[in-house]
Amino acid sequence: MTWQRAFAAQAQSCRDLGSPFTATLLDSFVSVGLPDGPIGARIAAWPGDISSNGASVPLRLAGALHGLVLEGRDTDLAAFYPPHPLAEPAELHQAASAAISRHEAYIDQRLNDAPQTNEVARASALILAADALAAQTGLPIVLSELGASAGLNLNFDRFRLVTPAGDFGPSDSPVILTPEWRSPAPAPHGFTVAERQGVDLSPRDPVAERIRLLSFIWPDQTARFHRIEAALDIAAASPPKVAKADAIDWLETRLSKPHPGQLHLVYHTVAWQYFPAKVQARGEALLAEAGERATTDAPMARLSMEADGHPPGAKLTLTLWPDGTTHELGRFDFHGRWIDWSPPRF
Known part of the structure; x- marks a missing residue:
């Protein structure tokens, strides 16, 4: 091109x-x-x-x-x-x-560094999926994010999502998500994050590189800019742990650790699609193997928000093991402006 x-x-x-x-x-x-x-x-x-x-x-x-x-x-x-x-x-x-x-x-x-927007409005999808998983399993959640950049979306349980059916998350959160709803909104159940880690080839420090991260927000999108600022403030107070590593190498180690009495949620938002085909294949195999080891006491889930070539927005899918059923959760705007949510049918 x-x-x-x-x-x-x-x-x-x-x-x-x-x-x-x-x-x-x-x-x-x-x-x-x-x-x-x-x-x-x-x-x-x-x-x-x-x-x-x-x-x-x-x-x-x-x-x-x-x-x-x-x-x-x-x-x-x-x-x-x-x-x-x-x-x-x-x-x-x-x-x-x-x-x-x-x-x-x-x-x-x-020009040497690729953009890393850390779009926290995508956290609306993460909040909805985590809430649905907690309602289904009754377990606290361990988070593993692939392509986490500065790790802002590892703090999604600290954001507030406003919906017509009730609000998710802390009422005093400085990050307030207000997507346009193109579908009925689910009522909040509540969930707890027990532990969180992420991985990125080039992780960014949310404090030392604050201005650099903000520079990738388009200058005329004031609300989006202030939302990222608020998420950076949260990350400064609650620093996310993001390893500098190949995502799938890190995932292999991460999946090898058992989490009895907890649900392990692996997720990626507009990241998997940039992995080379061989890397994707290896990741799929690792997730499938880990899924086979999952139990009702230690289930595992994978949430994907990625472009699929069919506009509008990105496709949301959720797989929950040990049964391994994949649920299509609808579609979501890349910048979180709207959501068309289909609740999982567990």
Whole structure:
């Protein structure tokens, strides 16, 4: 895929997901061109797939530019960012290109790392699944998250989910999730997290890398930005444990440990789809083997929220062992804006 097609496709995704600012920024590079110099040359010659299905180079660049603004490095560029009105594409392109030229070393370094959004609004699905599992098994839950990044969604039991049928989670939580319901909402039952760990190839420190993590939030999505800020505050007070390792190597070790009297929930949100096919196959085999060892006293579950090529949003599936039945839980917006929930039929 050419860089122009990758930028155009990402711009459309940003527009569809409610960020006209980021869409305009990325589209401006398509219409006017990349800036002259080493940054433009690097992006144009980037090997492999640079789209959101690969290296996500457009979002790397957008995050780097937002980082300049959040860190107070470029007041001229900040004048074009929200809350200022959206500029004309040519003006925004000129401002962004000038900032890239002024901060080549910073942008070049930031292009090395893929975006990690830590989208905590996806936790609505995690809360609903954990609550349903607790209602079914009556057991406290051990969490294992694959692709956890800064681990913000390991704290999902500390978030509040507002629904028409009642609220889940602590009433005083600073993270308040209010998705649009496209289906009947279940009544809350309540669940307890006994222990939590995650894994990521490149875990991020929610305190030391706070601004970097926020830079990947699209600048005109104020509510989303403040939600991530609140989740980072929770992570600072209750630091999540995220190992730096290959996800499936870590999972093999994690699954080898018994959890009598507890339910082990393995979950991933928009992460599994980026694993190579061989890695996915190994992970599926490990989960199946662990499922065979599960008992009613020590059950295991796997929750998946991943793109399946059928819009809208991502598909939710839940498998519970020892019976090994997979339940389709409906569909969920990638940024948690809406949910179409189908309760599991245990």
